[in-house]
Amino acid sequence: MSLLEKSEIIKKEFETDRAKAVSDAKPEAVEALRVSYLGRKGKVTALMEDLRNVSKEDRPAAGKAVNLIRQFIEGSIDELKSQARSWELAAIINREPLDVTLPVDEQKQVGSLHPVSIVRQQLIKVFRSLGFTVVDGPEIDFDFFNFSALNIPDHHPARDMQDTFYVDAPEKMLLRTHTSNIQIHTMLNERPPLRVIAPGRVFRCDNDMTHTPMFHQIEGFVVDENITFAHLKGTIDTFLKAIFGSTLKTRFRPSFFPFVEPGAEFDVECGVCKGKGCRTCKDTGWIEIGGCGMIHPNVFEAVGYDSSRYSGFAFGFGMDRIAMNRFALPDLRQLFEGDYEFLGHFPVHSN
């Protein structure tokens, strides 16, 4: 058999084998095909070796034919190799079918809400349901809004009740010591009827187990005609029951704050001992929550309201204390250390 005839047969065999490899659609089949034709003991390799036995005069023609076969087979195999990649993909898809209706894997690391944020969101929800609007205001403020307008004039002993951070500024400025500055801003900008809450950060020079230099307060106030202490009691009672549970008792104790008259503090029955007395409530059966009272006529005077026509009440309390009670935290400072492990124990959503 001449080399040319042999070449033709090998080409035909290759075409049959290639068709088989394509129907197998496996990368291994392509590799096997390459080895059996172009490998060291492959059919094309043997054909090249046979060229040596061809007579000198026939060699150029035979060589050309063998080269054409080799190029054809090499080209075919390169083509098959690139096809093999899509076969591999198809194999993976068939092996692991995609079900687009499957639920997404749960996120391993998802953030959680800060306990104070949880409390703030719950408080806002309760007060909104009572018709209050939420306002914001400056954390760095003039002495006037934080003290003077709230019936705490210069040298008034009440200023000693709150250790203040003063800011070095041409006019007397400070980090607000309570959210009550919002009362003055709001009353100057708007007219009654007003029903407002103002949650925010406040600052005092204080740092121990139950005090931090920055903490969170929420201020609330109502101004309208014919507002009485009964409205104040009803509002405080409603929100305490919404936050701490409707079975716990609430109480008011007379107290003094310069910007209210009369003033009171309000407590909720200790949820741990249900009023019997325990360590949490220092054996009193009560948890102190905050202060409140009827807005002092001097405050109305400072903002230009007619105190013979309008009356109102105001209240304020620490949101951090509520978070401590809600989540049974022994140390207030835990709230501000940013410990990832500690914060990870709280829920992602507030409701």
Ligand SMILES: [Zn+2]
């Ligand atoms: Zn107790």
